[in-house]
Amino acid sequence: MRGRRTEGQLTRMLIFQIFVHLILVLPFGMTYAMNSFIPSTQTPTVIAIRLVFVIWQQCDYFVSFFLYIFSGYIYRREFL
16 A cells, blocks of 8 residues: 555656656757758847756756655655
8 A cells, every 4th residue: 555655646746747857848949940940030139048948947957856856745755
């Protein structure tokens, strides 16, 4: 019984982590693809937006740690 609960928590955590990863990575990916395939979109405004999305994407590297610690009892117990 306890094993199923743990698996359910881990599954929810993984799905949530994937969702957050997509939110943080997709804007830059779409902007980069747009600039690569349609060179006329490389205006100063779009380049500035792309740089903001790069910073947004970099958050993906450290946000997962906090997501695991704050939302998962199992991870909090192991960490603390």
